[in-house]
Amino acid sequence: MTIGIVMLVHADLDRAAQVARHWETHGCPVVIHVDRRVPRDQYNAFAKSLSDLANVKFSTRFKCEWGTWSLVAAAQAASELMLAGFPDVGHVFLSSGSCLPLRPVHEMVSYLEARPRTDFIESATTDDVPWTVGGLDAERFTLRFPFSWKKNRNLFDRYVALQRMVRFRRKIPKGIVPHLGSQWWCLTRQTLSAILEDQDRPMYDAYFKRVWIPDESYFQTLVRMYSTNVESRSLTLSKFDFQGKPHIFYDDHLQLLRRSDCFVARKIWPQANKLYETFLAGPDGSLNNTEPNPGKIDRIFAKALERRTRGRAGLYMQSRYPRDGWENGKTCAPYSVFEGFSDIFENFEPWLAKAAGSRVHGHLFAPEKVEFAGRQSVYSGGLSDSAKQRDYDPKVFLSNLIWNTRGERQCFQFGPKDNQDINWFMAMDPNAQISVITGAWAVSLFKWNQNFSEVRKAAAYYQKVESSHLDILRSPYTKARIRIWSMADFIEAPMEPLQIIMDEIAPKTFRRLTEAPKMVDLKGFGQFLQNLKNQGMHPHLMGDFPVESDLQLPQTKRRKPYLVK
Structure with missing residues (x-):
């Protein structure tokens, strides 16, 4: 058994090619989806640079945009090609062009071989997740979102307000309970094929096409219908700030990434040469069975988040200064x-x-x-x-x-x-x-x-x-x-x-x-x-001063010295 890597690529094709070659040369077949917005000449050069690798294939291209169905369609097409072209694949790992493996590939293979029936995907109901950003939790499943949040924000907001005003609610397909989670998952062949080959898939696809940010809910919801063992976590290390934007890892995060013991990290800065050289050229030593533990670095991210949002008491910074009440203490000391x-x-x-x-x-x-x-x-x-x-x-x-x-x-x-x-x-x-x-x-x-x-x-x-x-x-x-x-x-x-x-x-x-x-x-x-x-002015703040006998500071009498016998 081996792992199949599905890569969704839209930029920095040279780095994506470097990572894809790393996966393939270590025994993992790779299926790559390249955003259709990438110019044809760049796509051809990218495909040609990997043409010497037998286990690298390219799937049908879709024009992808954040928060739209196109991202799910790209993952579906690449996954179907992976399952059809590589029968030895036991797990399919979804990644992006900015993902970087942090541990030797054989450690990840051994880890998944020991868990042949386990699906790794973050999957939680809307009542259980505190991190949804944008004001839409359960409503993302009951309203329609035909307009792009990024390109047509005005139409997006007005259409949402209209649906709320008329109390419009979409009917959720029978048998599914909406779940949310990270887009980056690792599913078993059995679960993924059951999702893609379900006879009711046209109904589910039609429903999720009008869900807001379906790439964070489609697989996360349907996996609950077919999987017998769901680990509600991602094997990909990805951190987000208080605005829902992903943290970017740079060269100076090298030791931080090593401490996490995670198999893959996202999102890596394309110019982080030290990270790519270290993790892609590292020797495959003895097997390390350490469990991925991103919690080791959660404290650092929490501290960074607090510093960014609250800052240091009494020290004003550009991101908070114009907004009254955003300061973390007006001054720093008594x-x-x-x-x-x-x-x-x-x-x-x-x-x-x-x-x-x-x-x-x-x-x-x-x-x-x-x-x-x-x-x-x-x-x-x-x-x-x-x-x-x-x-x-x-x-x-x-x-x-x-x-x-x-x-x-x-x-x-x-x-x-x-x-x-x-x-x-x-x-x-x-x-x-x-x-x-x-x-x-x-x-x-x-x-x-x-x-x-x-x-x-x-x-x-x-x-x-x-x-x-x-x-x-x-x-x-x-x-x-x-x-x-x-x-x-x-x-x-x-x-x-x-x-x-x-x-x-x-x-x-x-x-x-x-x-x-x-x-x-x-x-x-x-x-x-x-x-x-x-003269007509009443000085009431001084208290009651007598006119004739002026108050004076009491004199402290000095005590006479005495001896103790």
Whole structure:
């Protein structure tokens, strides 16, 4: 007994001839179907290059197109010629011109000889397959598809919609249960001949001619009627991406293909010279009875698929960037945003950098320029302090900053004077830790040496901006870690909120804060707020400040030293 190889070829005829010669010289007869769209002169040259091989034949040519009946007709014609011309064939193996044998032919022959009644074909009902792509599962068997999905997509979609609207349903021939699976199969002579010689074949052919992608359902369905032992898997290694497109194997996949222990792989890049030279010229050593196991490399493909569809957190790529929600995380690492802290504390940035051991910036979204730590003009990754460049896309600026400084926590100041286009981005970022002292921006106005009418106008504007920002932070869609204190509540007892923030920034330090940063002088601030009220502007974000006795930072009393005897 031997194996008959049916090859469906439409391009790269030189590679197909190389593989066909390999099969034939190792004792496997080959029947080749060449797409009728291949020019006659190329076909003649291809046939002539194999004319010295007695066991290579060419079948009737059909004009093949993806997803149409022509692919099934080509496989039928080639299989009929194989069964009629080579009576010693026990199994018929369907392959394409881009398939490449990965193991010595005699290993595959021995493997199939040990399983003379087993048909290897992926065959599953529509309820059991999660990988159908295109929105048509059971409907591919109950609707009609006279138009090409690739050439006449508009007509295809409109005709499907029309059939759905009128609730049209085709009658499935009695006795068959539709199944789906890979086009590439290996069937026993008994099963394949039973399918091709069935007296009801004209009825089945007429039905499947109007099924969508019949090459993935014709043999997969009919094999269930005749086979006594179906292994629902293909002996051909073929991998598909999330869009249903086949993965192409290149030279650098050599070791990956070897690890699979599969007999044949598809789809091989025509210029993969190393793959063809290695697998077609390899010596036939001792018999290897290893079971084909494509699962060995499934983990790698799954990882590649995840990288392609999800990418790395916080790293934007061309295929996902224009589509909102396709990013795998808005940023790649946690960062902290402080609102109002630099207004009520003197030298807050250096204090925080020392206490938390993090990189602390000023107002990264200040209107004049970007205030990087140390006020650098160019920061990690070539980020400029130019406000114009930053404001071209503030989201990209922040995500780049976090990406470029991976491994080091970034902290920066924010307030109503800054560019507010970044508000929703930060609020919906799970990596963001946002701490807000509401109304603290009024401290800078309190010390602003301008006419009070200008101060009142600015206060009204900043309060409106911060109120909108707080609405975003309190939105049910917010994913960031948010902590909000009014200014009055915060300065009454600042150590507790500062300790909470520090525990989140540096949880491994296990260090208690012994002192707070120095607070600015707020003497007269309560009267300042009352003056704003008297002028018709109600500063409600600061909390309740008494007019006469101004709140001050509590002084921590030093305990007297004592001795233990």
